[in-house]
Amino acid sequence: MARPIEFNREEVLRKAIGVFWQKGYSGTSIKNLVEATGLQPGSIYSAFGDKRGLFFAAIDGYFEDMKCMIFTLLHTNQPPIVRIETFFNRLVTDSVTDEHRKGCFLVNTLLEIPVDDQEINSRLQAMFGEVENEFRDVLKEHIASGRFDSNQSPEELARFLVMGIYGLRVFNKTQPDISVLKSIVNNLLFVLRGKSCNNRA
Amino acid sequence: MARPIEFNREEVLRKAIGVFWQKGYSGTSIKNLVEATGLQPGSIYSAFGDKRGLFFAAIDGYFEDMKCMIFTLLHTNQPPIVRIETFFNRLVTDSVTDEHRKGCFLVNTLLEIPVDDQEINSRLQAMFGEVENEFRDVLKEHIASGRFDSNQSPEELARFLVMGIYGLRVFNKTQPDISVLKSIVNNLLFVLRGKSCNNRA
DNA sequence: GCTTTTATTGAACGAATGTTCAATAATTAG
């Protein structure tokens, strides 16, 4: 009984994510978004409210994909430590593969948005909290397996790994070298390899 | 033979650093800078060229302070590992103390500026390269002391520590908790403690 | 004093910003 929407919302969102990801929130103009999505300003505003609304949708959409990827990699039949290793290897290859070196959209946003913007920051905080919890669960398994004896809690170790994600993401901005990143990952995972001394191949 | 400059350049620069630090480059307007520095637009432009020029001066000024701090902490009579420990402890207390949680101005900039802005990025790259070299030299000492046997090069370990700086800086944005940060630092430094297993207090 | 030189002022510039909205187009119900 009315004119149907012409554009594909998901496709438009994907393109918007790309722009925000590369240019940041402040660095992105409506004109940029109009060019990237092919939509006119009016259509963008009727679909997403305003620039900020579209940004929220972009963040959420990005996180959905990210969560999916993390879930896939961390819930396999392999030993916990191997799953974590696989995750970080994937992070490394993704980082090196990306020719624009955009890093992680959410990490970028975390550093761009001032802390007094609680609406955005609490959302990001919750997102990374979920990631931390995913790691925690895998680390619980790891500890329960008995192959690793540390008096550290899985929460503590999970936070360390999340810190590692942040660090790798930023590091890739200055030195996008796969062997360098792999070496860093090796040292990160070394912390999880119990009952051994730190001489390794 | 002419009218003297009224403002104190260093003081103005310090105030400008504060604004860019908190709001980022894109997020900072000339109006913000006029208000913060007390200078009129014309004075800013005659002193620093343009917004970008002032931003460069801000980055350089910030790095000078940072380099000074790093140099002071890493060149003492204490054992190498203790100096590194001191550095990271300082990083933690600074992070937690900062009520605005601005993080590191340079790390923030690294994530804000797109990679295709070579002028800014190569500058940042060089700066973090210097930091990496400082760590490398201390790690050389550490390895030479014989208290640590690893087949890793000091360069490799230095990069790991720089990654740790990045990670901690970002982590503080989501969880500004001193005990959490300390735990992360503990795990970072664990990699440098050779000839021991990873059970520790 | 006057001249020269440079710093400061802040209004003004054009361009770009995020946003709105009347006009138009496309669909369905009757």
Add this chain to the structure above:
DNA sequence: CTAATTATTGAACATTCGTTCAATAAAAGC
């Protein structure tokens, strides 16, 4: 076909952006 409803268009809006510059002020040399 007509009426009703909603999507799309893109010009226009008021702000704000970064930047400039003529007017003014302050110092030093003579």
